[in-house]
Amino acid sequence: MVCDLNSDLGESFGPWPMGDDVAMLDIVSSANIACGFHAGDPAGILRTIKAAVERNIAIGAHVGYRDLAGFGRRNMEPTSEELFGDVIYQIGALKGLAAAAKAKVTYVKPHGALYNTIAHNQRQADDVIRAIKAIDPELVLLALAGAPVVEQARAAGLTVVEEVFADRAYTADGQLVSRTQPGAVVHDVNEVASRALAMARDGVVKSIDGQTIKLNAQSICVHGDSPNAVALARTVRQAFDAAGLRIEPFAPAI
Template sequence: MTTMDLNSDLGESLGAWTMGDDAAMLEIVSSANVACGFHAGDPVGILQTLRAAAERGVVVGAHVAYPDLKGFGRRSMDISSAELVADVIYQIGALQGLAAAAGTTVRYVKPHGALYNTIAHDARQAKDVITAIRAIDPKLALVALAGSPLVQWARDAGLRVVSEAFADRAYTPQGALVSRREKGAVLHDPEVIAQRMVRLVREGVVEAIDGSTVRIEADSICVHGDSPDAVGIAREVRRRFEADGIQIASFMAPSMAPVMAAVQG
C-alpha cells in the first residue's frame, strides 16, 4: 500500500490567544510540528499538545523559528550564526524536556515560517541550522522544502532529510511556494486541495499557480494548523487518501514509531 505522512504545525496557542485546534488535528495527522516558544506557544499549551500527541501515537518534531512572537515567525531576520545555532539548540532542548515529561520524544526538526523559507536557499543560515541539529542530536531528521538546495546540503552533512510539500499552499512553476503576500498563495477549498494531494502522491506533480505542472518529490505533506478550516482540510485530505488506498503513516521507521505503526495497522 502507498503511504504518505501528513503533518501539521501545532502547539501555537499563546496565553489567551488560541491558535488552531490541536486536539482535532491530532486525530488526523501522523506527525506534529510542535512550536518551541520562539514564534508561538507557551509551556503549558506545548506540554498539553505533547501529551495529546503521545496518547494518539503521533510522532513529534521541533518546530523551531526565529525569535519573533510579534510576527509569528514570518519575518526574515539577518541573524548571526552564533545566535542562530544557539537559538535552534535551545528550542530543540526545551521541547525535548517537555516531550520527556509528556511521555514522548522529539524525532525530527522542522523550521517554521521565514526561517524555513530562508534556509531552503540561504547556504549560511542553512549550515547554522544543520550545525545546531548535529550538535544536539544528529539522529534527528530535518524536514525541508522539497526540491530546495537545503535537501542536498543537509544530506551532505549526514542528516536524514524529509522532503515536504504543502497541501494548502500554491506553487510557482519553479516548484517554490508562492509568497503569502501574493493573491492565491493560500488555498482554502478542501476538495480541491485533497484532489491536488492525491495527484501529488500518485503522480508526483501538482498544478502551479499559472496552470502548468510542476514535479514535487515529497515524503510528507503539511496542512497548516493556523489556516482557515485547517481541520476540515486535513479531514478531507485524509478521507480522499483512504478512499484512494493511500495510508497515512509517519515518515519515521516503524521501530522509531511503534505506537503509530500499531494505530495504522
C-alpha cells in the first residue's frame, strides 16, 4: 500500500525561523512550499526548493491570502479579481524560483484560511480553480478530503488529490476543528502516528466527539510549524515502515 506524506515548508521569514525544513524533507514525500503571501521570503523559499530537489521530493505551491501578519489564518473576502490574480502571482513566483533550481512545481495546496474557505465557499473555490487552470492546468490540486471543492475542481477539469490531517482534530461532519477551539491540534506523537495509520489503511479517523468518520486519505499532512513537527513526522514514518506502507509522492518529483 502506498500513501503520500506532505508538510508545509519554506515558511521562515528573514531572521525568523519557522520549523526545520531540512529535517522534514528527510521524512516526507511532498513539500508544500510557501509563496511569500502568508510566510516565506524568496531566498529562504529557494533554499527549501533546492533541499527538496536534492532529496527528490515533490514540490507544491502553498498559496494563501495576502496576510503575513496573520500567517494566512485569518478569514478574508478578497474580490474574485483579487484572489484570481493573487493565486496566479504566487504560483508564478514559486515556478520561477523552482526553475532556477532545475525543479518543477507539480501541485497546489492552498494554505490556512484560504484552504478552509474554498473547501465550502463555491465562489472563492472557483477563483482558485480558474487561477490554477489559467497558469498551468496540469497542476494537481491538494484539497480537504470529502469537501465540496473536490468535485467542483474535478468538474472544472483539474486533477484533485484528497488530503487528511494526522495532527488536526475533525468535527463529526469531516471538517477541521477551528484552531480557536481547544484540542484542535494533536501534539502527542503516538496519537498522531495511530491516526495516520488508520487514515492510510482504513480511511477512517475519530472525530473530536468520538465518532468514526470515513475519509479518502490520498495524502496525509503533518504541519511543519508545530513545535514538535519533526518528531511527529518521524513517528508517522516509522509507523508506516513498520506496517509495510510505502511513502511516495502523488505527483512527480522533478
